[in-house]
Amino acid sequence: MTTAPETTPRERAARGLLRAFGIEAQRVARAPARVNLIGEHTDYNEGFAMPCAIDRDTVVAAAPRADDIVEVLACDLGESRGRFRVGDAADVSNSPQWLRYVQGMVAVLKAQGLPIGGAQLAIAGNVPQGAGLSSSASLELAVGQALSALNGWQLPPAAMALAGQRAENVYAGCRCGVLDQMSCAFGVAGHALLLDCRSLDVQPIALPAGTAVLVIDSKIQRGLVDSEYNLRRQQCEAAAAGLGVKALRDVSDSLWSRCGGALDGVVRRRARHIISDSQRCELMAAAMQRGDLREMGRLMRESHWSMRDDFEITVPAIDALAALVQDVVGDVGGARMTGGGFGGCVIALAPQDAVEDVRAAVATSYRSPDGRKAEVHVCAASGGAGVLA
Incomplete structure (x- = not known):
């Protein structure tokens, strides 16, 4: 019997979770990539930028564990795996770069007092890596949304974006501004976003x-x-x-x-x-x-x-x-x-x-x-x- 092709990130993530951990996804979260139409490097200077979220996604399929272990499968990186304890998430010294984004989100959200339990996560996406489309912010926010859904709490979009920025600054080593994460959090179909990077006000503007x-x-x-x-x-x-x-x-x-x-x-x-x-x-x-x-x-x-x-x-x-x-x-x-x-x-x-x-x-x-x-x-x-x- 021929297996249907895994055509979407959602399908690849769900099947990856089942293949790697033998468990069906209980929650599936996604976050888009973004492209910046104009306003480059203005975000950390508290100026304006104009990005839009685009229809390229990172998807995280997730299931809870009964302990405090987080196991992660990167479907698009040769089925690479990572494993860490929730309480040890802040120690990224021996972690590959891709896993630091996941650990960073766990560490940042836990430090805010949010309950984070053990989890099994499978990550898949169709965002080109290293192409300037913010694959890292897409990953951070998809992980944050998955953790939110598994653990029964919610954060406002701006708070989730700021958590992603801190994860990248502190744990992934890049002193980015908040443009990428805000774009991924606040995207509106058919619209660009005029983002005030000081007040974090977002004004959606329809593309002509x-x-x-x-x-x-x-x-x-x-x-x-x-x-x-x-x-x-x-x-x-x-x-x-x-x-x-x-x-x-x-x-x-x-x-x-x-x-x-x-x-x-x-x-x-x-x-x-x-x-x-x-x-x-x-x-x-x-x-x-x-x-x-x-x-x-x-x-x-x-x-x-x-x-x-x-x-x-x-x-x-x-x-x-x-x-x-x-x-x-x-x-x-x-x-x-x-x-x-x-x-x-x-x-x-x-x-x-x-x-x-x-x-x-x-x-x-x-x-x-x-x-x-x-x-x-x-x-x-x-x-x-x-x-x-």
């Missing part, structure tokens, strides 16, 4: 009708912990201190014109990107509400140039890919690198009738430095993390 969201995986993998992400954060903090403000969010045009020139040249460029990209987010929201795809495209192009020249987080192949897509889309859409930098994906917003032209141009004219073709994903804006029926 007929707009395609294209996520183009460059096949240049990057790891935030091993990249210069943390250095960029230190440079932004130095700029804020030099300007006498709490965060770069607080730099007015007049303060910048008076004092920006006194900063070290590299630090000044880093700050200029943050200040301008945060402003572009608000302009992008207004253009999106008007349905002005031309203005949205202009802002995306400027954002890419700012990341390339001032923040210096792009790489030549990514620059070439963004320019290639922009040439196809023309002035009725935009393309830019998305994510923490040094590889990953290009995001493009374009009319639906441009999709096949983009596919053809990328297939013909782009190769990664090691000779691989890019992968073009046509995505839809998705709802946020939760427990599946």
Whole structure:
């Protein structure tokens, strides 16, 4: 008898749990990936960002144990397994990187006084790893939702997002802001999110009708912990201190014109990107509400140039890919690198009738430095993390 293919993350996770632990899933949780339309590295500077959750998910199938042991199966990592005690979750010194996200969520939620019992978890997903689509935040929130469902408590979306951020900061070693986790927690189908990274206010804004969201995986993998992400954060903090403000969010045009020139040249460029990209987010929201795809495209192009020249987080192949897509889309859409930098994906917003032209141009004219073709994903804006029926 032929077994049906395991076509979805939900099916793979449920079957993985049964295969590895001999038990049916009692709860299944999912969290989406996200793509950032504009506003890169603005989150930890307390500025604005404009992400949207997308229809690529991490799914956790879960069942309780009677003791305090957590056993984890990573279905997409060669059936890798991890095992730890709830009380020892904070000790990640000997854990592989993927397991640290799981342990981090257990440790953070337990430290908040929430009851966490033993569990068996199987994880599966269709989020490209290392592509800048926030596979880590998707994992954190899917684990958090599974633990919530197993243990009979709930957290508001913002609180779950902050728990995920702390798990990543403390236990996975990346000093990310809260953009990724908030995007995964608050996603609204068909909408982008204007996120105020200081107040954590979220304003859903409908994408213009007929707009395609294209996520183009460059096949240049990057790891935030091993990249210069943390250095960029230190440079932004130095700029804020030099300007006498709490965060770069607080730099007015007049303060910048008076004092920006006194900063070290590299630090000044880093700050200029943050200040301008945060402003572009608000302009992008207004253009999106008007349905002005031309203005949205202009802002995306400027954002890419700012990341390339001032923040210096792009790489030549990514620059070439963004320019290639922009040439196809023309002035009725935009393309830019998305994510923490040094590889990953290009995001493009374009009319639906441009999709096949983009596919053809990328297939013909782009190769990664090691000779691989890019992968073009046509995505839809998705709802946020939760427990599946």
